[in-house]
Amino acid sequence: MTTSFSSPETISFFLLLLLLCSHHVNSHLYEQEHSVLLRLNHFWHNQPPLHHWRSSNASHCTWPEVQCTNNSVTALLFPSYNLNGTFPPFICDLKNLTFIDLQYNFITGGFPTTLYNCSNLNYLDLSQNYFVGSIPDDIDRLSRLQFLNLGANNFSGDIPTAVSRLSELRYLHLFMNQFNGTYPSEIGNLSNLEELLLAYNSNLLPAELPPSFAQLKKLTFLWMAKSNVNGEIPEWIGNLTALERLDLSKNHLIGEIPSSLFTLKNLSIVYLYKNNLSGKIPQRIDSKKITEYDLSENNLTGRIPADIGELQELTALLLCLNQLSGEIPESIGRLPLLTDVRLFSNNLNGTLPPDFGRNSILESFQVSSNKLTGNLPEHLCSGGKLKGVIAYDNNLSGELPESLGSCDSLFIIDVHKNNFSGKIPVGLWTSLNLTLVMMNDNSFMDELPRRISKNLARLQIGNNKFSGKIPSELSSFWNLTEFEASNNRLTGRIPEELTALSKMNKLLLDGNQLTGELPWNIISWKSLHSLKLSRNHLSGKIPNEFCNLPSLNDLDLSENRLSGTIPIELGNLNLNFLNLSSNFLSGKIPPAFGNEIYARSFLNNPGLCLNLDGCSLRTQNLRKISSQHLALIVCLGVIISIFFVVSALYIIKIYTKTGIKADVEWKFTSFQRLNFSEGNLLSGLSENNVIGSGGSGKVYRIPVNNLGDMVAVKRIWNSRKSDHKLEKEFMAEVEILSLIRHNNIIKLLCCVSCESTRLLVYEYMEKQSLDKWLHNKNSLPRIAGSDAVHGVALNWPMRFQIAVGVAQGLCYMHHECSPPVIHRDLKSSNILLDSDFNAKIADFGLAKMLVKQGEPASVSAVAGSFGYMAPEYAQIPRINEKIDVFSFGVILLELVTGKEALTGNEDSSLAMWAWEFIKQGKAIVEALDEDVKETHYLDEMCSVFKLGLICTSSAPTSRPSMNQALQILVRSRTMAPQNHGDQKV
Known part of the structure; x- marks a missing residue:
């Protein structure tokens, strides 16, 4: 019997056989892929995000990090998973893999060439990791790639021309790396490219934009900020017809902005700030689809083109920090989608277009530092979303728009230095979100409101014509931190209710017509650091309660009618400035004010004297000198002569011990209240008291009284070779430390100087420096009652506390000081520890204040210590906060490893x-x-x-700010997972 192969039975048999074979193949593929994924889980050391990966799970295709197509793995997604270690070399055993996303992890090593085995790969994101080395010259073997993101790593060398042979590539992201060659012009051959991101590669060789880029007809986003681009913006930029976003900011571009840029119909965002562009903005702008227009921080001149008023889709107009002149075209005020206007810091004149805000919903309006006249537009807040009006330093006049009185969205209004007059719109004071009001230096003629916004923190109305009494209702404005109303026409008493404002740190009411006595119930003013009440008609005594203001360092009560004595406890305050002159005060000046810093604080008070004997002599009417008086004067003369002889012998003794000349003239400058004199210091400058030495001199521990108080004295000698350098160090340290106050920064008590010697006197740190505790424990003295004593290391909680303290001090220096302070020589020997092991940053001899916020300052020579010095600082002596961040990272590594920052030479650093x-x-x-x-x-x-690793990244842009570093540090204590000591980076 013959069976036909075409019979239904035979066909069914073969279909069943094929199905069984297919099932067997799929089952084998599933098992093989499952095995690879479990190996991957083990390779990454069972990080918490992978705990749900178990061999017993029904299907790995259900795991959120895995995507499957036809039950086969095609995608792996691990963004921000805290993955450590190197790249898995077996990942391409997943044969159908097309998509890999490993961004924001801690993966290290070179570019993983094992990826070449992933023949179907079209999406690869390795950004925000720690890859190093060069991109291989044969990367074009990944021929199917459409998306390649290697941004924010540490790749170096050239960008290989092989990248240009990835013909299907649509997205190329290589930003924030360490490339030090050039960007290849062959990139222009990538005809499908839509995004080209090369920004923040500041080590690239200076070069102009390659003409071949003109071929990128599909390019929508070109980001080359801070990439060492020079020359002019080429006219061919207009050939990039699909371009929507262009960012060439922070480069070295020069010349004029080409008119072709504004013929691009799809262009929505343009960033060209911080270049050296000059010339005028093109008058003819054909693109009507621009939504964000940013040409700020250039050297643009001329007028604002009227054609900008035709950009009907414009949402943001940013032309600030240029040299633009002329009037603002009225058509700009009629743009229907405009929300953000920034025209500040130009030379614009004329009046503001009256339609601003009438047809669009403005959110930000900044026109400060120009030469504008006329009124503010009436309709600025018609859309109800205006957050800020910043129009200071102009010639604007008239009254503030009434519409601002119903603008509940308003956070800030800053119109100081204008010619505004009249009354303030009633509702403005009570705007729900109002936080900052700066109206000083105008001619407003109003009374102070009885109700203001609960959120108001700063109220500055000085140099106006405000009149009437200060309302007692101000006591309910508990968020107020600054109240400045100097030079107005305020009358009446200072209401006692004002003293209830516990957050107040600055109260300036000088130059008014206030009467009555000073408030005495001021227990709530714990944060007050500046109080100026001069040039009023205040009377009565200075209340003793003023002596209990712990933060007060600026007190001016001059030119009033105050009487009585000065409370002696006032000398307990750390006053940097005191003025009690031109009053009717009497009695003795407190001894704490007997030094040079207060020399002009008590003028024109006829009843005051430095000592009681002087007071009694001055108040007597001596018409003649009796023989008894004459004998007394002779006796006094003998006593004084003996005193001078003893003093001379004393000084000679000092010179014998310390090498200080006897006839030297010393200048003593105090920054704190002191209980010692320069004599106590000079007598202690002996070799027996030396506790350290450095390149500029020795450090002494000197007892200054019978109470056992100690100070640390840093002595700086001048010599012919280095006197200029040391003088600069001395002045830098004095300037900085006399101004800043923070618990984690060493306190400078005073300085003493003469022609040949400088003495800086600090609070004494009992536990000495951090480096001794970490690296030289045997040199530490045994300290009674301490948990960490001779020969015993600091335990981890102590080390963590020290790290937080250093971070807090640096945060204050970088982010709270104005201008910010850069230390430049931060190291463990400059971290001192008090009796509770709290860290204090010391030795500011190399510190430098930045001239301008956010702007790096040049220095004449590199300074710092090997092992702690940021690599870019050793190459180019330009400084910013990131060099301190690098040094801080080294200190963290010292704390956690116990190793020294330098183990022999500058090429073998801990980092x-x-x-x-x-x-x-x-x-x-x-x-x-x-x-x-x-x-x-x-x-x-x-x-x-x-x-510590992140802070010591070779690229400054990869390092966090100190605020960010402190947040990460604190979170590591509260959020770190427990008992996973096998972590890798």
Whole structure:
């Protein structure tokens, strides 16, 4: 019997056989992929995000990090998973993989060439990791790539021309790396490219934009900020017809802005700030689809083109910080979508277009520092979303628009230095969100409101014509921190209710017509640091309660009618400025004010004297000198002569011990209340008291009284070779430390100087410097009652406390000082510890104040210490806060590893060792200091190690700010997972 192959039975048999074979193949593929994923889980050391990966799970295709097509793995997604170690070399065993996303992790090593085995890969994101080395010259073997993101790593060398042979590439992101060659012009051959992101590669060789880029007809986003682009913006930029976003900011571009830029029909955002562009803005702007127009911070001149008023889709107009002149075209005020106007810091004149805000919903309006006249537009807040009106430093006049009185969205109004007059719109004071009001230097003629916004923090109305009494209702404005109403026409008493404002740190009421006595119930003014009540008609005594204001450092009560004595306890305050002159005060000046800093604080008070004997002599009417008086004077003369002889012998003794000349003239400047004199200091400058030395001199520990109080004195000698340098160091330290106040910064008590010697006198830190506790424990003295004594390491909680203290001090210097302070020589020997092991940053001899916020300052020579010095600072002596961040990172690595910052020479630093350590894929726990390594602290220590790595990144842009570093540090204590000491980076 013959069976037909075409019979239904035979066909069914073969279909069943094929199905069984297919099932077997799919089952084998599933098992193989499942096995690879479990290996991957083990390779990444069972991080918490992967705990749900179990072999017993029904299907790995249900895991959120895995995507499957036809039950086969095609995508792996691990963004921000805190993955450590190197790249898995077996990942391409997942044969159908097309999509890999590993951004925002801690993966190290070179570019993973094992990816070449992923023949179907079209999406690769390795950004925000720690890859190093060069991009391989054969990267075009990934021929199907459409998306490549290697941004924010540490890739170096050239950008290979092989990138241009990835013909299907649509997105190329190489921003924030360490490339030090040029960008290849062959990139222009990528005809499908839509995004080209090369920004923040500041080590690239200076070059102009390659003409071949004109071929990128599909390009929608070109980001090359701070990439060393020079020359002019080429006219061919108009050939990029699909371009929507262009950012060439922070480069070295020169010349005029080409008119072709504004023929691009799809252009929505243009950033060209911080270049050296000049010339005028093109008068003819054909693109009507521009939504954001940013040409700020250039050298643009001429007028604002009227054609900008035709950009009907414009939402933001940013032309600030240029040299534009002429009037603002009225048509701009009629743009229907405009929300953000920034025209400040130009030379614009004329009146503001009256239609601003009438047809659009404005959110920000900034026109300060121009030469504008006339009124503010009436309809600025018609849309109800205006957050700020900043129009200071102009010639604007008239009254404020009434519409601002119903603008509940308003956060800030700053119109100081204008010619405004009249009354303030009633509702403005009570605007729900109002936080800052700055109206000083105008001619407003109003009374102070009885109700203001509960959120108001700063009220500045000085140099106006406000009149009437200060309302007692101000006591309910508990958020007020600054109240400045100097030089107005205020009358009446200072209401006692004002003293209830516990957040007040500045109260300026000088130059008014206030009467009555000073308020005495001021217990709530714990934050007050500046109080100026001069040039009023205040009377009565200075209340003793003023002596209990712990933060007060600026007190001016001059030109009033105050009487009585000065409370002696007033000398307990740390006053940097005191003026009690031109009153009717009498009695003795407190001894604490007997130094040079207060020399002009008591003028024109006829009843005041430095001592009681002087007071009695001055108040007597001596018509003649009796023989008894004459005998007394002779006796006094003999006593004085004996005193001078003894003093001379004393000084000679000092010179014998210290080498200080006897006839030297010393200048003593105090910054705090002191209980010692320069004599106490000079007598203690002996070799027996030396506790340290450095390049500029020795440091002494000197007892200054019989109470056992100690001070640390840094002595700086001048010599012919280095006197200019040391003078600069001395002045830098005095200038900075006399101004800043923070618990984690060493306190400068006074300075003493003469022609040949400078003495800086600090509070004494009992536990000495951090480096001794970490690296030279045997040199430490035994300290009674301490948990960390001779020969014993600081435990981890102490080290963590020190790290937080240093971070807090640097945050204050970088983010709260104005201008910010850069230390430039931060190291563990400059971290001093008080009796409770609280850290204090010291030795500001190399510090430098930035001239302008956010703007790096040049220095004449590199300064700092090897091992702590940021690599870019050693190459180019330009400074910003990131060089301190690098040094802070080294200190973190010292704390967590116990190793020294430099182990022999400048080429073997701790930072370099740490980076090499993690490149080798080792567990962080192996790097931790054995003296303090305990199981329950391992994760916290590993987190601090990682932060040390981030802070010592070779690229300054990859380092966090100190605010960010402090937040990460604090979070590492409260959020670090427990007992995972096998972490790798």
